[in-house]
Amino acid sequence: MTFISPAPGRRPPRRSRWLRAAAATTAVLALAVPAPAAFAAVDDPADETVTASLAPSDGGMVPAVGELTLTLTADNPGPDTLPAGAASVEIGAEPIGSAAALTSWLDSGSTGASFDAVGEIAMPEIASEQSASASLVIEADDAGVDDLEPGVYPVRAVYGAGDDAVRTRTVLLVPETGGTTRQIGVVVPITAGPQSGGVISSESLAELTADGGGLRDQLDAVTGTPAILAVDPAITASIRALGSAAPTDAVAWLDDLLALPNDRFALQYGDADLAAQIGAGEASPVRPVSFAAYLDPSNFGAATDGAGATPTPTPAPVDPVLPTLEELFDIGADRDTVFWPATGTAGAETAAALGAVTGGEDAPVTLLPTSVVRSDAGAHAVSGDADLLVYDADLSRLLEDASTTDAETARGAVLAEFTARAELSEPAAPLLVTVDRANERSAAALSAAIDAATDLPGWTATDLDGLLAAPAATVEVDSVPADVDRVAVIDEFRAAQGGLQRIAGVLEDSSLLTSSERATELQLLGNGWLDDRDAWDAAIQAQRERIATWTDGVALVLGGPITLAGSSAPLVFTVRNDLPWPARVDLLAAPGDARLVIEASTEVEIGAQQTSRVAIPVSALVGSGESSVDLQLRTPAGVEIGPSESVEVSVRAEWESVALVILSVLVSALLVFGVVRTIRRRKRMPVDA
Incomplete structure (x- = not known):
């Protein structure tokens, strides 16, 4: 094992204050916890090196009053029990001055600052292939914290295990009070993950919207926050299309979604890949044109009068009232034509095409990351005729990482870095970040990421209108080629449309087939498949076979x-x-x-x-x-x-004549045979005397 010994030459600790803090240290043994992310370098995944991570509470913000908690989690992947030890904790005396300096500190531990020891964390014995956590509680008015000037400060811990030690690091933010309030918008997707059918099945909806289900966790995480919601309308359509047969949990989930006061916009159906569609030559995103294939009239009642009462029954049957497309896809949004391509998939070509989309009540707006926009401008920008909302790619990546990390200490370390980078950023206008798309994340992790973004000191959350109200800076957008494999699949689907339309002509309503296939293909182009290429390949092959079956139906x-x-x-x-x-x-x-x-x-x-x-x-x-x-x-x-x-x-x-002759001969022969037999029988009978 490779360990780093504590660095000498630090300033003498303020023992009187920090001994009291050390006395407040709490040790909590957490067995069978997933291995946390650590700053110790591990080149070989099978390496048995002990790793550790250090994270402050509240996203790394030092409170004006109350307590600051620093938690250390150590992981022992080796076959032997790790003996009990202690970790000394130190805080830098000078703040980190730039984002580059912050990167240097977190990546390599390089900083010119001196450090003050602030206490020790007592670590318990750790069994083989187990983890343990312990915490140090520091009062906000303790010396060494209360005298720190506003800024981002490096923090490190040296954990001694036996005769060796391992070092890990994080950062703290001492917020500035009384400064100018800045605005931040936080976009959070509400999606159901990859789907291979045109709608989400009743069974899947019941699972996703029940307690602990993916959709319920997402909704619980955004409830009570000012997050801007990006909702997949395939979810609401799938629930409403079931009518009275919709699962109870799904109906409750839909009611809860519509009751939220959050600003929101609709993603494309199935959160389909926008860049691939534009790359395949579509002038605008493809949309479902009918939902008839998924509506069972028996699940819908007749129309009611203005008072809500059912009309007086009449002898004539009353047709059920089926929901319209607008009603099915309604997510409660106040603004339409807001487009959010998956991060890294879209550039200048996609932005230009989406900016020219017509037919909506509002002018189209496209969300793009700073990784493809060559400008230091704020969130609102224009490129040619395209209206853009530009989100910070680095900060958004940290929020996504935090939202998909279940280990609390590792997640806390990521959120501390987010807080520090947001503090060191200097946006010229409102800042926009996203908690990007991800599959199967917990409500706790997603909620922590949203809270970290919306509770930044000196920042106030804003909505889409607030972001778009800022002056738009003129920017240049990099070209980003569309995924060639996805474009090829779209071309393949397009080529199959002729055969599907021909076979659909045998139906009373041809849209039953064509609309269901379009919905299925949009779901297969969903961004939820981007992280699992093998599963996507299998789903596309299944769709090819399905199309072949329909075409020869x-x-x-x-x-x-x-x-x-x-x-x-x-x-x-x-x-x-x-x-x-x-x-x-x-x-x-x-x-x-x-x-x-x-x-x-x-x-x-x-x-x-x-x-x-x-x-x-x-x-x-x-x-x-x-x-x-x-x-x-x-x-x-x-x-x-x-x-x-x-x-x-x-x-x-001629077989008819032959058959008649043969039949006549047979009948005649039978008759003759019968007559002869009768005569012979009479001759053999005895004569009565």
């Missing part, structure tokens, strides 16, 4: 050659329907030559996922011979479905 089922044993008889054919909806087609039949006369067109109705037998009358103009019948399925509008098929027909019309 209605077809003829042919056997071998047919023998027509008569001058007129029906030819029977089978048509299958693999679609989940009833279909109606026309079966066109044409003889291969003039020896057959056949019905040209026959209408066929086939139930959902059933087969139907079709009898077509045929007449033969010759006694015998070989012919054929050409068959073609078409939609009621005349669009051909599948290739034309040809069936060989052997005509044996």
